[in-house]
Every structure is written in C-alpha cells, then in structure tokens.
Amino acid sequence: QSALTQPASVSGSPGQSITISCTGSSSDVGGYDYVSWCQQYPGKAPTLMIYDVSKRPSGISNRFSGSKSGNTASLTISGLQAEDEADYYCTSYTSSSTYVFGTGTKVTVL
Amino acid sequence: EVQLVESGGGLVQPGGSLRLSCAVSGFTVSHYYMTWVRQAPGKGLEWVSIIYTGDSSYHADSVKGRFTISRDSSQNTLYLQMNILRAEDTAVYYCARRSTYGMAFDIWGQGTVVTVSS
Numbered sequence: 001q002s003a004l005t006q007p008a009s010v011s012g013s014p015g016q017s018i019t020i021s022c023t024g025s026s027s028d029v030g031g032y033d034y035v036s037w038c039q040q041y042p043g044k045a046p047t048l049m050i051y052d053v054s055k056r057p058s059g060i061s062n063r064f065s066g067s068k069s070g071n072t073a074s075l076t077i078s079g080l081q082a083e084d085e086a087d088y089y090c091t092s093y094t095s096s097s098t099y100v101f102g103t104g105t106k107v108t109v110l
Numbered sequence: 111e112v113q114l115v116e117s118g119g120g121l122v123q124p125g126g127s128l129r130l131s132c133a134v135s136g137f138t139v140s141h142y143y144m145t146w147v148r149q150a151p152g153k154g155l156e157w158v159s160i161i162y163t164g165d166s167s168y169h170a171d172s173v174k175g176r177f178t179i180s181r182d183s184s185q186n187t188l189y190l191q192m193n194i195l196r197a198e199d200t201a202v203y204y205c206a207r208r209s210t211y212g213m214a215f216d217i218w219g220q221g222t223v224v225t226v227s228s
Binding site for chain 2: 001040046055057089093097098101102103
C-alpha cells in the first residue's frame with residue numbers, strides 16, 4: 001500500500017494552466033478508471049474535485065479536468081486563479097478493495 | 111442537509127484505546143460505503159479503513175489488527191475503534207462517504223484530532 005507519487009509542488013501564474021501527475025501501478029491507477037482528485041485548504045477538510053478519472057461533481061468548475069494514461073493520472077487546472085492555491089491529492093481504488101492516496105501536491109499561484 | 115460530524119478525539123497514552131464517532135445526517139449510514147482517512151501533522155492524507163454494505167470491511171496495513179470500523183444504523187453513526195495506539199497514529203481523523211455516482215469520497219466531516227503521547 002505505497003502512496004501514489006505526486007510532485008511536491010507545482011506553480012503557475014494567474015490565467016496559466018498547470019498539470020499535476022499521480023503515478024501508481026497496475027494494481028491501482030493503471031488497473032481501474034477509479035482515480036479521483038480532492039482539494040484541501042489548510043486546516044480544512046478535503047473537497048472532491050474529480051472522480052472516476054475525468055468526471056466533475058456538480059458545482060465544480062470546468063477549469064478542472066482529469067485524465068489517465070497507463071499507470072499515471074493527471075489533474076489539469078486551466079485559467080489558474082488565486083483561489084486555486086491549495087493542496088491537491090489523488091486517490092485510487094486498488095485491487096485489494098482498498099484505497100490509496102497520493103503524496104500530495106502544493107499548488108502555488110505566483 | 112447532508113453532514114458528517116466526527117467526535118471522540120483527544121489525548122491518549124501509547125498503548126491506549128479510543129473510539130471515534132461520525133454522526134451522519136441527511137442520509138442513512140447503512141446505505142453507503144463509509145471510510146476513515148487520517149492526516150498526521152504537516153503530512154498528507156492516508157486512507158485508514160472502509161466499510162462496505164453487508165458490513166465487510168478493509169483496513170490499511172498500518173492499522174490492521176488494531177483498528178476496527180463499524181456502524182450503528184439505529185444511531186446513524188460510523189465508528190472507528192482504535193486499540194494499541196502508537197505515536198504515529200497522531201493525526202486528524204476524517205470520516206467520509208463513498209459516493210453513489212462514482213468510486214470517490216464525496217462528503218467529508220470536519221475531522222477530530224487524536225494525539226498519542228505520554
């Protein structure tokens with residue numbers, strides 16, 4: 001149950017697009033289309049942003065999009081805004097009927 | 111309103127026990143898969159336990175044999191019984207609901223703090 005690998009930090013200027021990667025294995029990310037992404041502000045509970053690789057829950061901006069290729073999933077934030085500055089975590093269902101989180105990525109808006 | 115409210119956290123000595131509760135409102139706890147996730151101070155999210163319908167459950171290797179997830183339909187509450195606590199179990203513990211529209215956690219509680227220290 002090793003954590004999925006994410007870059008520690010990603011930054012971008014307002015209006016730019018950034019992409020966060022999430023690398024696992026064939027037992028989790030690569031084996032199922034069940035990758036989700038959540039956003040977390042300091043001291044707050046996480047909020048679901050993307051589920052099942054590329055679907056957005058109701059109320060989530062279409063500036064957030066997800067994709068997957070092989071054992072790596074990605075979250076793209078387009079039209080970066082100051083309010084997007086937060087921590088982002090990927091999650092995947094696994095072959096053991098469990099879940100595993102990514103190591104987390106801090107997004108900084110320059 | 112759909113809401114999850116955790117309670118039961120606190121300071122406990124190494125080797126001790128604690129039971130966390132997650133009071134559910136706005137939906138029936140037995141109709142959903144429910145999970146516990148924790149976050150150590152300054153660290154990332156770590157999946158802990160999940161309970162499926164039929165009450166089958168799974169736990170992370172780091173807590174297997176020490177933690178037990180359960181729920182009480184009459185109280186509409188999710189629980190996490192934590193035994194043989196270690197310093198590394200110190201964290202904010204969140205309960206969350208697995209959505210019905212996808213394999214993700216769509217509703218989260220605000221968290222309860224557990225500190226394991228002598």
